[in-house]
Amino acid sequence: MEDVARETGITKSSLYYHVSSKEELLSRALERAFKWLLGVLDEPGAQSGTPLERLRHIVYRGVIITLAFVQEVELLQRVKGNTPTEREAMMRRRRFDSEVAKIVREAIAAGQVDASIDARLLTRLIFGLGNSLTQWYRPDGRLRPEQIAEAVSHLIFEGVTRRN
Amino acid sequence: MEDVARETGITKSSLYYHVSSKEELLSRALERAFKWLLGVLDEPGAQSGTPLERLRHIVYRGVIITLAFVQEVELLQRVKGNTPTEREAMMRRRRFDSEVAKIVREAIAAGQVDASIDARLLTRLIFGLGNSLTQWYRPDGRLRPEQIAEAVSHLIFEGVTRRN
Numbered sequence: 001m002e003d004v005a006r007e008t009g010i011t012k013s014s015l016y017y018h019v020s021s022k023e024e025l026l027s028r029a030l031e032r033a034f035k036w037l038l039g040v041l042d043e044p045g046a047q048s049g050t051p052l053e054r055l056r057h058i059v060y061r062g063v064i065i066t067l068a069f070v071q072e073v074e075l076l077q078r079v080k081g082n083t084p085t086e087r088e089a090m091m092r093r094r095r096f097d098s099e100v101a102k103i104v105r106e107a108i109a110a111g112q113v114d115a116s117i118d119a120r121l122l123t124r125l126i127f128g129l130g131n132s133l134t135q136w137y138r139p140d141g142r143l144r145p146e147q148i149a150e151a152v153s154h155l156i157f158e159g160v161t162r163r164n
Numbered sequence: 165m166e167d168v169a170r171e172t173g174i175t176k177s178s179l180y181y182h183v184s185s186k187e188e189l190l191s192r193a194l195e196r197a198f199k200w201l202l203g204v205l206d207e208p209g210a211q212s213g214t215p216l217e218r219l220r221h222i223v224y225r226g227v228i229i230t231l232a233f234v235q236e237v238e239l240l241q242r243v244k245g246n247t248p249t250e251r252e253a254m255m256r257r258r259r260f261d262s263e264v265a266k267i268v269r270e271a272i273a274a275g276q277v278d279a280s281i282d283a284r285l286l287t288r289l290i291f292g293l294g295n296s297l298t299q300w301y302r303p304d305g306r307l308r309p310e311q312i313a314e315a316v317s318h319l320i321f322e323g324v325t326r327r328n
Contacts, residue, residue, distance in 0.1 A: 111326060112325065114322075115326075117319070121312065122319070125296075125315060128292075128297065129293045132289075132295060132296050133292065136288055136292075143285060148285065151281045151285050152289065154280070154323075155319070157323045157324060157325045160321060161276065162278045
């Protein structure tokens with residue numbers, strides 16, 4: 001809390017007026033990440049269309065949200081279940097993962113996604129790729145979020161090999 | 165050092181007989197990771213063939229090595245440059261990255277890889293995907309390293325969309 005007070009330039013007592021503890025600070029940041037990430041699943045593009053179309057929508061929008069809330073998503077990744085807030089976050093993260101895994105399986109069943117890749121593994125790779133963005137992305141960097149979301153989608157769905 | 169002694173069941177003085185410090189322990193683990201990862205670039209498959217063939221070889225073998233030395237590679241990812249050992253590791257990691265980036269650019273120039281994705285971004289995504297494996301892979305898990313390396317290669321080069 002002392003670090004936060006110093007960084008934001010307010011006194012520690014002012015900070016405690018707004019948030020009661022470090023735990024609450026974490027809880028609020030995770031709340032923001034979930035509100036937006038889980039929100040993607042409720043968007044029209046994730047609700048209608050073929051499984052492949054829905055999956056494409058979730059990947060693209062998931063990247064956009066990850067980049068817009070890069071610090072919150074990074075926190076979410078680090079959660080290990082040490083406190084009630086962290087355990088709650090892990091449960092919601094798992095629910096998000098399994099919703100996406102379900103759509104992956106539907107896309108495979110519909111013959112739209114290659115059945116040679118194991119569905120759970122594929123879901124993990126998609127999340128791994130999306131999560132890795134927080135390691136290097138800087139909002140003031142050279143690439144716009146839309147460019148990155150396009151590239152990630154292209155990699156996942158079309159692959160990089162050029163076909164003639 | 166105390167934790168390492170406890171975990172390995174040897175006395176602290178025996179441990180110090182073999183390694184002089186925590187720094188040396190880290191240095192040896194990183195050395196192992198680099199020996200194998202950089203070794204991939206010297207393999208025949210990475211040295212001959214078209215740029216796309218060489219890139220495919222590096223991705224496949226990079227995954228195999230990452231999974232075989234998952235703890236060492238995880239350490240390598242966490243290095244932040246706080247000590248001389250860490251700074252040395254960061255330099256070697258950058259050299260590895262730029263070698264791969266060079267082959268990506270060659271594959272684009274040869275018309276084998278889609279030019280619509282920025283080469284530096286593509287290199288980052290490939291490394292991001294490979295590095296994400298350390299987050300969940302367990303040697304005693306359900307999937308064999310070869311299956312995972314196949315799936316990662318398939319995702320990167322062919323994408324998951326089924327073509328009829």
